[in-house]
Amino acid sequence: MKNNFEQYASIPLKQYSNRVWRTYEGGALIDKWKQVTPEVDGSMPEEWIMSTVTARGNGRPENEGLSLVETPSGTHSLKELVASNKELYLGKALADKFGTTGVLIKMLDSKERLTIQVHPDKNYARTMLNSAFGKTESWYVLNKREVNGEKSVIYMGFKEGVTKEQWETLFVNQDIEGMLGCLHKIEVNPGDAYMIYGGVPHAIGSGCFLMEVQEPTDYTMRVEKITPAGLEISDELIHQGVGEQNMLDCFHYDGCSYEEALKRWKVSPKTIDSSDTHTLNTIFNETHTDCFGLSELDLNGEHSIKANGSFFVAVIYFGEGSITCGGKEYSFSQGDEIFFSAAIDEVVFTSKIESKILLCYPPK
Numbered sequence: 356m357k358n359n360f361e362q363y364a365s366i367p368l369k370q371y372s373n374r375v376w377r378t379y380e381g382g383a384l385i386d387k388w389k390q391v392t393p394e395v396d397g398s399m400p401e402e403w404i405m406s407t408v409t410a411r412g413n414g415r416p417e418n419e420g421l422s423l424v425e426t427p428s429g430t431h432s433l434k435e436l437v438a439s440n441k442e443l444y445l446g447k448a449l450a451d452k453f454g455t456t457g458v459l460i461k462m463l464d465s466k467e468r469l470t471i472q473v474h475p476d477k478n479y480a481r482t483m484l485n486s487a488f489g490k491t492e493s494w495y496v497l498n499k500r501e502v503n504g505e506k507s508v509i510y511m512g513f514k515e516g517v518t519k520e521q522w523e524t525l526f527v528n529q530d531i532e533g534m535l536g537c538l539h540k541i542e543v544n545p546g547d548a549y550m551i552y553g554g555v556p557h558a559i560g561s562g563c564f565l566m567e568v569q570e571p572t573d574y575t576m577r578v579e580k581i582t583p584a585g586l587e588i589s590d591e592l593i594h595q596g597v598g599e600q601n602m603l604d605c606f607h608y609d610g611c612s613y614e615e616a617l618k619r620w621k622v623s624p625k626t627i628d629s630s631d632t633h634t635l636n637t638i639f640n641e642t643h644t645d646c647f648g649l650s651e652l653d654l655n656g657e658h659s660i661k662a663n664g665s666f667f668v669a670v671i672y673f674g675e676g677s678i679t680c681g682g683k684e685y686s687f688s689q690g691d692e693i694f695f696s697a698a699i700d701e702v703v704f705t706s707k708i709e710s711k712i713l714l715c716y717p718p719k
Contacts (some may be wrong), residue, residue, distance in 0.1 A: 360431070360439035364698040367678055367685050368424040368433070374399040375410050375420050377380060378582050378592065384464040384498055384564040388672070389690040396466040404460035404715075405668045405690045407434040411573040413589050420573070424694060433694060446665035446697035449717055453487070457718040458647045459571040460668060462564075465501055469559045470579040470588070471510065471534050473606050474569075483597050483605075484574060489553040491646050492569030493622075493639045495713075496547040500562040508560035510538040511549065511620060513610035523603055526578045530582045539616045548622040548638050554607030556619070567668070568639065568647045568715055576602045624651065632656025639646065641719055648716035654706040655656030660714070668715050669693045669702075674710020679703040687712075 372389070374382070381400030386392070389402075403420050410420035422433045433456075441450035443614060449457055474490030481487065499507035513522075517537045527534045540554055543563060551557050559565075577593050594602035611619065628635040630669055632655055639649040652658060654674065658661070660667075675688040680695070680702045687693065687704070704712060 357495065358428070358439075359430075360436045361443055363426045363431075363436060364440065364443045364696040365681050366683070367434070368426065368694040368700075369679065370405060370433070370692040370694065371402045371423045371425065371430065373420070373422050375401045375404065376412060376415055376586055377401055378586055379465060379467050379469050379487050380584055381464040381466040383466065383501065383633055385462055388462070388497075388564075399551050400464050401433050402462040402467070402692075404670060405433055405456065405694050406459055406571075407432075407437060407456050408459060408573065411575075411592070413591060430561075443698050444666060444696045445717070449665050449697075451506075453718070455571065456666070457488075458715065459569050459570060460670070460715050461567040461569070462670075463559070463567050463628050465559050465561055466563045467583050469562050470577045470582055471531075471538070471556060471558045472575050472577045473556050474551070474576070475542055475574050475605055476607075477570045479553065479605055480572070480574065483601060484595065486572060486574070488570040488572045490570050490574050491553045491644055492551045492567055493644070493647070493649065494549045494551065494559070494580050495568075495638055495649060496543045496545050496563065496568045497566060498545055498564040499543065500564075502561040507544075507562040508540055508542050509549065509563065510535060510540055510556075510558040510560065511551065512539050512557070512616045513606075513608060514539060514553055515610045515612060517608065519603060519606070519608050519609045522578075522606065522608070526599075526603065529580060531579060534601050539613050541617070546597055546624070548624060549620050550622060550639065550643050551620065552644075554605065556606055561706055566649070566713060569597065570646050576605045630656075633658040645719045647718060650712060650714040650716075652704070652710075652712040654704055654712060656708045657703060660702045660704070662697065664697060665717055666697050667714055669695065669704075669714040672711040672713055674706055674712070676704060676706040676708070676710055681707070
């Protein structure tokens, strides 16, 4: 008998835990956020949220990365629910343009520095990877920790004067310190927000716990063949099948000063609505990118979110309370990841205790 998945578009859909293997270690702060003990660092340092795409990696499970959600009839993948009626779940504009969510959300916790990498912009993705999506992404820092006495930092963008020829020589020689020296090193704190556009070289340092909202691909070009912890990286994960020379063309060689780097990529959240019971801040929006959006709702009472023609995702960073939609009430608590389809006209969040809710939106 065919499943009637369309009926679930009218209710909040909570995701089950969706940890994903990566080439670096971390994850203890995800355990802490999820209130799971013991809090352990390991090879599953990312939580993928409302994902309809699979992770890339040799020897990994076929459907790793796909999100599973809770419904009255049991567990189903978000991908199959969306496929049952794209317009109902996604909204007409998104269904017509992409036919998919158009966004991928991650929680990421690094115990070690991630490899120096770059993601494709849309033009490179289209011509070299036959993909409608590149991998422009964003980082919103939620927490940090010192690891082996090192402060939490990120590396982003070429310094002035770095050329492709210089970068290629450093890559061929695997001069890691030389490559890191070509990038701006920026100390980060909770509340900091950065855009990482396709083509911009970057690396997340150790001790960073952040939300990453991005285009829905897993295309990553890496220039380190061995991770800081000593894991050898396969050729596929180095250049994604395009070859090392083409991989080097993915980088944008438009270096700048430290001050210009912050001006280009650091984002200042802005309050767009507030009352005695809530503050709504926009973090990433159409002034930064048309690929996705992120807002933050600090709630100590009640706040209503009206439909805007597409779905959205709520991630409960802390707090607990209730959700009212369609005349029914549902609970939320710290660690919940909740999908609201385009079919839902209004969602009312009511906090039982003070709450922080991260609201993620698809492309415009």
